[in-house]
C-alpha cells in the first residue's frame with residue numbers, strides 16, 4: 001500500500017458508482033443486467049456494473065438529441081460553456097487522488113503514474129479545450145462588395161465515443177473537451193474492463209453544471225452497446241479509440257446505417273531508431289524503457305520496435321538490460337512500483353503467446369518473457385526483450401500491447417528508414433542521434449503522425465496527435481485540429497441589394 005493516507009483510505013473504502021449515467025441521472029440498466037469488473041492486480045471482482053441494453057442506448061440517444069436540439073448547452077455563449085468546462089476540470093483536479101486510486105484498482109496501472117500523468121493530463125486536456133471555446137473565430141470569405149459570404153462552424157450534433165481501457169480518463173477528456181466545447185451532446189461507452197472512473201466523473205459533470213443529456217455514460221460490451229451506438233441512425237459522429245481491427249467495424253457500421261462521421265485513433269508498431277553517434281546509452285535506454293514499459297506496454301504509441309545501428313548494438317543492449325531491471329514490477333498501489341498488472345489474465349496470456357511465437361520465429365529472447373508474482377492472483381509480466389529480430393517476423397509486425405521490445409539491427413540510415421516504414425501502422429516514432437542533418441532527414445522520411453527526436457513523447461495537449469496509414473482515420477486529436485472532428489463548416493452566401 002502506498003504511504004499516503006488518502007490513497008489508503010480510497011483504496012479500502014470501495015464505494016463505487018456502477019449504474020448507467022443518462023440525462024443527468026444514474027440508473028440501472030432497463031433489463032437489470034450487469035457484468036463484473038476485476039482488479040487485475042489481485043484477480044478479485046471489484047464491482048458489478050450495469051450493462052447498457054439497446055433500450056438504454058435508444059433512450060440515451062433520445063436524451064442527447066433533445067439536449068442538442070432544445071437544451072441550453074449549444075445556445076449558451078462560448079464563455080458560459082467555457083466556465084462550466086473549466087469547473088468540470090477543476091472538480092476532477094480536486095478529486096485527483098480518489099480518481100487515481102480508482103484508475104489503478106480497475107486497470108492495474110501504478111497509482112504513481114495515475115497521479116503524475118493520467119490525472120494532470122485529463123485536467124489539462126479539458127482546460128485547454130475549454131479555453132479554446134471563446135477563441136475560435138468564424139470566417140468571412142473574400143467577395144465583391146454586394147455579397148457577404150461567411151463560413152461558420154456548427155456542432156455536429158449527437159456524438160458517441162467508444163474508448164479503450166488503457167487510459168480511461170485521459171481518452172475520455174481528449175474527446176469530451178473538444179466535443180462539448182463545440183456544443184455537441186455526447187455518449188461515451190467505456191471499455192468493459194474500466195467503467196468505474198468515468199462513472200465517478202459523471203457526478204462531477206453534474207456538479208459543474210453540465211445540463212442533463214449533454215454527457216451520458218453507457219458501460220457495456222463492444223459487440224452490444226458499442227455496436228448499437230455505431231449503427232444508430234440518430235448518432236451523427238462516432239469517435240473511437242482502440243484496435244485497428246475494431247476501428248474497421250465502425251466504418252462498416254456507418255456505411256450500413258446513416259453514414260455518420262467516423263473518427264478513428266488506432267494501434268501502432270512504432271519504430272525507435274538509435275544511430276551510431278549516440279554516446280549516452282543509459283539515457284537512451286531510459287527513454288526506450290519509457291516507450292515500451294510504461295503502462296505495461298499497453299500504449300498505442302508504444303515504441304515496440306528498436307532499430308539499432310550494428311556498431312552500437314552491444315552497448316545499447318547492455319544499457320537496456322541495466323535500465324529495464326530497475327523497472328520494478330509489483331503492487332500498483334506501492335509507491336516504488338514502476339510496472340503494475342496487465343489489464344486482464346486473458347490479455348497477459350495473449351502477450352505470452354507472442355513470446356512463444358518470437359522464440360519459434362528464431363528471435364533471441366534476450367531478457368524476461370515470463371509471468372511473475374503469480375501468487376498474488378494478479379496478471380504481472382516482466383520486461384521482455386527479443387534481439388536478432390527481422391522485420392518480417394510477426395513479433396515485429398503485429399501489435400503485442402505488452403512490455404515486449406523487438407530489437408532489429410541496421411547498417412545505414414537509408415536501411416533504418418526503410419525498416420521503420422515497412423509497417424501497416426504509422427502512429428509514432430522516435431530517433432536518437434547527435435547529428436542535426438540525420439535528425440531532420442529522418443524526421444521527414446518517416447511515415448508517422450509523430451516523430452520525437454532524442455526523447456519519447458507524443459507532445460502535449462497543444463500538439464495534434466493521430467496516425468498515418470492504418471493507425472488512424474478522419475483527423476487529429478488534441479490541439480485546435482480536434483475541433484474539426486466535432487464541428488462542420490456551413491457556408492452562408494448573401495446577395496445584398
Ligand code: NAP
Nearest residue numbers: 163164165191192221222226227242243246265266267300
Ligand atoms: P478494442 O478491442 O479495439 O476495444 C476498444 C473499444 O471498442 C472497447 O470499448 C470495446 O468494448 C469496443 N469494441 C470491441 N469490439 C467492438 C465491436 N465489435 N463493435 C463496437 N465496439 C467494439 O481495444 P482494447 O483492447 O480496448 O485496447 C487495445 C487496443 O487499442 C490496441 O490495439 C491499441 O493500439 C489501441 N489503442 C489505440 C489508441 C490510440 O490513441 N491510437 C489508444 C489506446 C488504445 P469492450 O472491450 O468493452 O467489449
Ligand code: MG
Nearest residue numbers: 037038106193
Ligand atoms: Mg477492471
